[in-house]
Amino acid sequence: MHVKNCIIGAGPTGLGAAHRLAELGEDDFVVLERDGHVGGLSASFRDDAGFTWDLGGHVVFSHYEYFDALLDSLLGEDALQHQRIARVRIAGSWVPYPFQNNIRHLPKELVWECVDGLVEAHDRAARESAPAADFAEWIDRVFGAGIARLFMRPYNFKVWATPPERMQAGWIGERVSVVDLRRVLENIILEKEDVSWGPNNTFRFPLEGGTGAIYTRLAQPYMDRIRLETPVAGVDAESRTIRTADGQTITYENLLNTSPLDLFAGKLVSDAPDSLREAATLLEHNSVFVAGVGVAGTRDDDTCWMYFPEDNSPFYRTTNFHNYSPRNVPAGVSARALMAETSFSAYKKEDTAALMDRTVDGLVASALMENDEKRAILTRWETVLPYGYPVPTLDRDRALAAIQPWLEERGICSRGRFGGWRYEVANMDHSVMQGKEWADRVTRGDTEQTYTTPSK
Incomplete structure (x- = not known):
């Protein structure tokens, strides 16, 4: 099979690229997605109890008119608008954010x-x-x-x-x-509150389906060109050939990779030189355990999310996910949906098998649950994200300056949260725009604005 444009990954960047290609009248593309669903790290899931959970505390805000217009077209009246209310739990009290x-x-x-x-x-x-x-x-x-x-x-x-x-x-x-x-x-x-800082002081959220609803709607017109459960097994950069895990061979003219760059450059590109593989080892990331705890009963609490610097809880952030949309809890059920995130790595080890119980204990210690509410838990949902955040380490820019030019000389662009490995441009709007700008680049010769490769 030959395609003009091949996209690895059906997350925000890959779907943004597919959508823009179609907008420009370029229909010769395919999207290869290893999972059985679209959305990547922005996907959402409904558990057996009827609660909806995101893969972490996503907040949809924007720096771009294009992204705003895209959200308007996808969500229409199914978008809720929120004013950020965030707090920090410290010294037994709540401090408004920014701390x-x-x-x-x-x-x-x-x-x-x-x-x-x-x-x-x-x-x-x-x-x-x-x-x-x-x-x-x-x-x-x-x-x-x-x-x-x-x-x-x-x-x-x-x-x-x-x-x-x-x-x-x-x-x-x-x-x-x-x-x-x-x-x-x-x-x-003067005892003044100061809570308006930052680009996410207002944000939108889908009425139903969690953040993932944005991407299922974005993907819908292109499902005939999105191949789910199709992991990439290898890439030959010189011959511009992809081999999938199920034995397909695909040749391409332009390739957009949104899979983790350390794995892509370090393992999947079969003809990468040793220097490229060594540079890939310099890229570091954490992993994240996401716990969703559905608790019977409501509280008078308008907080969107909370930060936790102290060690009486394993999580760094908890989201009142029920406040994002009433449909994140089952219809007709009076409940709270508490979503907590705990990171881990070689520098910060965690026993993921014990993290759900520790999360519940931390919710109690942080005053988000009463101890007797443990008996009122309606659901416990959990998942592990092997790739949570790309860490901007001291060696990161040196690695990117070695990897990205080598790939681009061979018709490969690597973009998105982990494809580009630049956390500072890894919000959802940044990620969609990186896909959009890649499509503009390969079809019209435009210069990308959102993603830049650090110099050596």
Whole structure:
């Protein structure tokens, strides 16, 4: 079989590429998907009890008019609009997010520890101009010792499952709210809430079907060209040939890979040089255990999601998924849907077999459940994501600068959360746009705007 455009993966990037190709009148494409469903890490599932769960706490917001218009066309009136309400559980209380702007909610001795560290960091910044050597140094410089100890260091280790000393600081951008000392002091003295920071302070969510509903609708017109349960077994870059696990051979002119780049460049590309395979070993990621706990009964709690830096719970984030859509719980059932995420890696080992029980205990310890509500649990749903987040390590850019040009010289683009391995452009809107821009590039010669390869 020969196709002009071959796409590996039917997640947001692959489906965004397929949709754009069709928009441009280019119908000569095929999408190869290893799983039996579309959506990738943005898929959703309904469990046997009738609860709907995402693969983690997804929030749909956008930097792009194209993505906004696409969502409008896919969801129409089936979209719910939310104002973000997020909190941090710390010292037995809830601090509004962003934590660093709302430290007045802490006990007074902890408020002073944070302010003292901020003042010291502010004074030090006036004397130092060299960029931070790593993420850990950046945390200490920007936030000071108090916020670093209480929140930034423990929370980021729980999320990334990677020591911050192994991570670069250049990925941060709009991902982390930095600190304005004057603003922090004003919030403390005037007792002001400061919760509007960030691009996701408002977000949309499908009325039914979870986040995955976006991608099942996006895929529907192209299902005749999407081959589910078709893993790729090998790629010969020079001859532009793909071999699938079921024995098919496909030749192509342009290839978009959205599968994990470390596996693609390190194992699937059969004619990759040793230098490319070695570069692929520098790419690091964490894994994530997602637990969905359906509990009978409701509460007066309008929080969207919560962060957990302390060690009395294994998870780093929990989502009140019932607040995203009333149809995330079974019809006619009064219940809460609590979705918790726990990361793990070689640096942060977890016994996944015990994580559901530890999650329930953590929900109780974090005041999201009462102890006697354990008897009111209606469902326990769990899944393990072997690839959770691509970690922006100190070696990442060097690896990408070696891998991506070699692939592109041979008609292969690797994009998306794990195909591109750049967390800073790995939101859903970024991912769809990377697929869209690849389609524009191979059909019209346009220059990509969202994804750029770091220089050596």
